[in-house]
Amino acid sequence: MNTMISTVKAVQEIIAARASSDGDGVKLLRVFGGTGDPARFDPFLMMDEFGSYDASDYIGGFPPHPHRGFETITYMLEGHMEHQDHMGNVGDLRNGDVQWMTAGAGIIHSEMPKQTEGRMRGFQVWLNLPSHSKMQPPAYRDIASASIPVADLSGIRAKLIAGSADLDGQPLDGLVSRPDTDPVYLDLVLSDNTRTHTLKVPAGHTALVYVYEGAAALGDAGTQVKRGQVARLDRDGDTITITPQNADTRLVVLAGKPLQEPIVQYGPFVMNTRQEIEQALNDYQRGELAKAF
Template identity: 40%
Template sequence: MKLLTQHQAHKAMDGDGVNIRRVADFSKLGLDPFLMIDEIKSDDKSDFIGGFPPHPHRGIETFTYILKGGFEHKDQLGNVNSIHAGDVQWMSTGSGVVHSEMPLADSNDGLHGFQIWLNMPAKDKMRPARYQDSGELVLPEFTEAGVHFKVLAGSWHFGEQTLISPLSELAGSAKIADITFKANAEVALNLGADNNDNQFVGVYVYRGALQQSSLTSREPNQQHVEFPAGQLLVVDSQTPLQLQAGGDGAGLLLLTGQAINETVVHMGPFVMNTQAEIRQAVEDYQMGRFGQINE
C-alpha cells in the first residue's frame, strides 16, 4: 500500500454543544467525493446530550453509522426513526432537508458513531431528497483469519466473498466498510474493477492502530511507527491494499468513491457549486421553502 496523504482528526463542536473529532476538506478536494468525517466518541453524556436540533441541508449526502448508543432521526419528509448500535442511515438531501438527530435514552452508557458527508454532483443537487436506513435489513458481514468485515454501503469483494449492502446508491459510487482486526491480524484486499486513477481510497482508524509496514515500504533500520486512532490515511488506488493491525488490534472504516471533480462552494450546512446557489439556499431556507419538522 502506498500512503499519499495523512490527516489528523481535530477536536470540534457542532449541534448543541456536541464534542466531535473531525476530518474535513471543502477546498482542496483531496477526499473527493467525501467532504467530511465526524466521529462522536464519549462515555460522558455532557459531550453529546444536546444533540443536533432541527437544521437544514442542501447539496450533500449524510451517512451515519453507530457503534454504541444511538440517535433518533426526524425530518420534514415525515421520516422518524431510531438508529442503534450496528445501524446505518443515508440521507441524500438534494434540494433541501430539515432534520434533527437527538441521542437516545440508552446512550446514557456512552455514544460512538460517525457521520460522513459526501458531495453530490451538480446534476443531482436539486433533485428531491431521499432517505434510507438499515432498519430491519441485514448488513452483510463475515470473519476470516482474525479480521471481521462489515459492509455498510455498496458492493465489496473480499477474497472469494461478494458482499452487498442494501444501501448502494451513494453519490460518487461511494462504498463504506467497517473492518476490525484482532492483535497483529492482517489482510490483503483487491478492489478489483473499482481500482482506477480517479478512485479515492481512504482508511479512517477509529480504534487501536495500523502498523507502518502495511502502509509504506520500509527502509533498513527505519524506526517502527504506528498510525493510531483518529487518523485518515489516503492511499494510492493503484497499489494493492494491505492492512495490518498493531498489538492491540484495530478498527477502521474503509472508504472508496469516484471523484466528482466539480467546484465546491460551502457555507455551513449547504454545499453547492456557486456563490449564487449558496445565496439561494439561504434564502429558500429563511423563507420556509424547506418545510419544517412536525413534532
C-alpha cells in the same frame, strides 16, 4: 492475452482527527473536512466521530437544521439517537444501525439522543452529490444493523455498509449502492496482527482509511496509522494493503469515484457555485428550502 497487474495504493497524507463541536455543543472529532482543499477527499466532504461516556458531551444533540446538495451517512456503533425530518420520517438509531439521508434540494432534520447515560459512539460521513442530482427530491433510509451484510474471513470481520470491493480474494457487496459516486463504506475489525489483508477498489477512486481502535500499517511502505488518524491514499493503484499492529484493530474504509466538480460549501449547504449557495440561503430564510415533494 491481457494480464491485469494490481498496484498497491501509497499513503499520500495522514491527518489527525481534531477536537470540535457541533449542534448544541456536542463534542466530536472532525476526522477530515472543513479545512484545506476539499477536492482531495472528493467525493467525500467530511467525516466526524462522536463518542463519549459523559452525557453532557452529547445530550444537546443536533436540533433542527437544514441541508442541501449532498448525502449524510450516520453509523451508530453504540447508543440511541432519534432522527426526525420535515417529511415526517422518524428514525430510531441503535447499536450498529445506519441512517442514509439524501438532502438533495433541501431537508430540515434533527438528530437527538434518546439516552441520558451510557456511551454514545459513531460516525457521520458527508458524501457529495453531482450537480445534476443536487436539487433532486430529498430521501431518507433507516437501515437496521441486522440487515447489513457481514463477512467473517480469516483474521478479519467486515461490515459492508455500501459498495462493492474484494477483501482477501473474497468479493463483497454492501447493502447500499449509489450512482455517480459509487461509494464503498466498510467497518473492519482485524484480530490477527501477523496477517496482511488486501482490499481491492477501482483504480482512480479516492480511498480513505480511518483507524478508530489500535493501529495499522498501510501500503508497501508500511506507513503507520494510529488511533484517531485517517490516511488518504493515492488514487493510482487498485489495492489497499492493511497490516494491523494490534490484536484488536478497528478501522473504517471509505472509497468513491471523484466527481471532479467545483465544491462550494457554506455550513450545511454544498453546491457548485457561490450563486447556488446564496440561493440556498435565500430559500431557507424564506421558508422554501424544504418544500413538499
